[in-house]
Amino acid sequence: MLKRILNLLPHALAIFMAIIFMDSLRYKFTNAPETIVIFQEKLDNWAASWGAAGLFAQTGLFSQYVIGSIELLASTLLLIGILPRYRHLQAGGALAGLLVMTGATNFHLFTPLGIDPNNDGGGLFVAACIVWASALLMVSVLRRKEFLILVRRVLAIFAPLPQS
Numbered sequence: 001m002l003k004r005i006l007n008l009l010p011h012a013l014a015i016f017m018a019i020i021f022m023d024s025l026r027y028k029f030t031n032a033p034e035t036i037v038i039f040q041e042k043l044d045n046w047a048a049s050w051g052a053a054g055l056f057a058q059t060g061l062f063s064q065y066v067i068g069s070i071e072l073l074a075s076t077l078l079l080i081g082i083l084p085r086y087r088h089l090q091a092g093g094a095l096a097g098l099l100v101m102t103g104a105t106n107f108h109l110f111t112p113l114g115i116d117p118n119n120d121g122g123g124l125f126v127a128a129c130i131v132w133a134s135a136l137l138m139v140s141v142l143r144r145k146e147f148l149i150l151v152r153r154v155l156a157i158f159a160p161l162p163q164s
Contacts, residue, residue, distance in 0.1 A: 009142060010142040010143055011082050013094075013138055014078040014079065014081060014082060014090055014093070014138070015078075015079070016131075017074070017075070017078055017093075017097050017131050017134055017135060017138075018074075018078045018093075020127055020130075020131050021071035021072070021074055021075040021097065021131075022071075022075050024068070024071060025068050025071065025072060027064075028064040028065065028067065028068035029064075029065070029068055031058075031064075034118045037117060037118065038064075038113060038118070039057075039058075039062075039063065040057060040058070042111070042117060043055075043056035043107065043111060044056040044060070045112075046111050046112050046113070062103075067100060070099075071097075073093075074093045074094075074096035075093070076093070077089045077090065077092045077093025077096065078090055078093035078094065078097070081146075087146045088146040088147070088150040088153070089150070090138070090143055090146065091138065091143040091146040091147035091149075091150050092147075092150050094134075094135045094138035094139045094143060094147075095139050097131060097132075097135040098132065098136055098139055101128050101129075101131045101132035101135060104128040104132075105125070105132055108125045108128065
């Protein structure tokens, strides 16, 4: 029974993370007021205070569209990775999710964004922390072998061809 649970856990986490990411897309891709507050009013104003205005604006390097696109990619890889042949992609999706959520939790903790920017009781921050922990578990334990396969495949792309 425990083995069955451990076999299904990565898929359950992948589906959970994908749902969280895809749910956030309706806010990020539609210019929802909550997203405007987070990215343009709080984060971009904070960035402007140290000379990096526009960093979080709609056309900025860390705009809602860029972050949303990475979340969409992570969701896609997590779900495709349910198929046995593509398990390494699930590890890649977990890595993308881990990177995005590392940024999210850090911005919540160390900028004026704060833990409760939308007066939702900190739900957004809690979700980011849970997804971060799930992604870390996926990359470091549950899909560690697949992650190493993915790393080897990516590195092989950049390996020099043998001289003949």
